[in-house]
Structures are given as C-alpha cells and as structure tokens.
Amino acid sequence: EVQLVESGGGLVQPGRSLKLSCAASGFTFSNYYMAWVRQAPKKGLEWVATISTSGSRTYYPDSVKGRFTISRDNAKSSLYLQMNSLKSEDTATYYCASHSSSSYNWFAYWGQGTLVTVSS
Amino acid sequence: DIVLTQSPALAVSLGQRATISCRASESVRSSMHWYQQKSGQQPKLLIYGASNLASGVPARFSGSGSGTDFTFTIDPVEADDIATYYCQQSRNDPLTFGSGTKLEIK
Numbered sequence: 001e002v003q004l005v006e007s008g009g010g011l012v013q014p015g016r017s018l019k020l021s022c023a024a025s026g027f028t029f030s031n032y033y034m035a036w037v038r039q040a041p042k043k044g045l046e047w048v049a050t051i052s053t054s055g056s057r058t059y060y061p062d063s064v065k066g067r068f069t070i071s072r073d074n075a076k077s078s079l080y081l082q083m084n085s086l087k088s089e090d091t092a093t094y095y096c097a098s099h100s101s102s103s104y105n106w107f108a109y110w111g112q113g114t115l116v117t118v119s120s
Numbered sequence: 121d122i123v124l125t126q127s128p129a130l131a132v133s134l135g136q137r138a139t140i141s142c143r144a145s146e147s148v149r150s151s152m153h154w155y156q157q158k159s160g161q162q163p164k165l166l167i168y169g170a171s172n173l174a175s176g177v178p179a180r181f182s183g184s185g186s187g188t189d190f191t192f193t194i195d196p197v198e199a200d201d202i203a204t205y206y207c208q209q210s211r212n213d214p215l216t217f218g219s220g221t222k223l224e225i226k
Binding site: 046059100105112 | 151153155157161164165168169174206208213214215216217218219220
C-alpha cells in the first residue's frame with residue numbers, strides 16, 4: 001500500500017523559513033517524479049513544486065520560484081520542501097504527492113497533508 | 121497560465137447522473153485529470169488522461185473530452201460521492217487546477 005506521510009508544518013512568522021518532509025513507502029520511490037501541492041483554508045488546490053526521479057530537474061510556479069526548494073533523498077525514500085521568506089499567503093495545508101511513474105503529469109497518490117500557518 | 125473553469129456547485133438526486141464540466145483557456149489535448157476531495161481529506165485521483173479510470177476506482181465514474189472541453193460523469197450517484205471535484209491539466213507548465221465543483225445531494 002502506498003503511503004505518504006508529511007511532517008514539519010506549524011506556525012511560523014512572516015519572513016522566516018520552514019522545511020517540510022514526506023516519508024514514502026509502499027512503492028519504488030526512486031522511480032517516481034514527486035511533488036508538493038498546497039491548499040489554502042477553504043480554497044482550491046495549487047501546485048507548488050515537482051522534482052524528477054534523480055533530483056536533477058525541478059519545476060516551480062512563479063508564486064514560489066526563488067523562495068521554495070524541493071529536494072529528495074532516494075536512499076531514505078524521502079521528499080522535502082524548504083520554504084524561505086514565507087508570506088501570509090503561503091498559509092495552507094501542504095500535500096506530498098507522487099506523479100505517475102517517471103513523468104510530470106497527474107498526481108497519483110497523496111499524503112494526508114501538513115498545515116503551515118504564516119502569521120505574526 | 122492555462123485557466124480551468126468549473127461550475128461551483130451541482131445538486132443531483134441519488135441514483136441519477138451527475139455531469140461536471142471543465143473548460144480550459146487553451147487546448148490541453150487529452151492531458152486532463154480529475155480528483156475527488158471529501159471534507160477533511162486529501163484529494164484522490166479518479167481519472168487521468170481525460171478518460172482513463174485510476175486503479176480501484178468504480179466504473180460509475182468516467183471522463184471524456186479533448187482540447188478545451190471536458191466532462192466528468194458519475195452514474196449513478198451514491199451518497200458517498202458527496203465531495204468537491206477538481207480538474208487539473210498537465211499540458212503546459214505551470215500545472216493548474218480548476219476551482220472545484222461541489223457535488224450536493226438533492
């Protein structure tokens with residue numbers, strides 16, 4: 001059974017940093033592109049970042065480019081999201097998600113999410 | 121960015137058909153996918169590539185369309201289908217989602 005378990009969320013002040021983690025199990029992690037997707041309270045879904053199987057390629061929307069960094073450790077089956085210069089509009093539940101095999105398309109599996117609140 | 125437009129809500133009677141539409145601001149070919157999100161839960165993939173049923177998803181769910189106009193159908197609707205349904209495109213960067221359609225039971 002595929003499992004994605006996020007951690008690292010919490011309350012953080014504007015301008016500060018936070019690092020999220022995602023522990024994956026139940027599938028061959030190194031064979032899959034991975035991603036982060038967020039959802040602001042009572043709002044829709046927003047793609048945040050994607051990383052290739054080896055970690056050599058990363059993709060971001062303009063809203064987080066230059067502030068967020070996605071990374072992975074295939075030996076540990078773990079995904080990370082380093083978030084810097086956080087803003088109030090970054091407040092959201094952050095989901096770890098797997099793309100389909102070695103491609104950057106739909107989100108096949110999702111974790112339960114971790115809440116990040118940016119507030120003074 | 122490609123904008124995906126969905127109706128905000130739909131009310132359907134149990135046992136009837138629910139049809140949810142998603143219109144893209146430009147062609148995404150068949151790179152359209154559908155998700156179900158129940159209250160307080162993470163999203164779940166239902167349809168990928170416009171019409172392919174994800175693993176373990178009941179055949180009551182289906183998708184169709186290509187280019188800019190897509191349809192997601194539940195037939196028949198069951199009580200457990202109460203949720204918000206999102207479309208998502210992967211034709212162009214950035215990946216974008218529709219704003220979601222909330223399915224309610226009449």
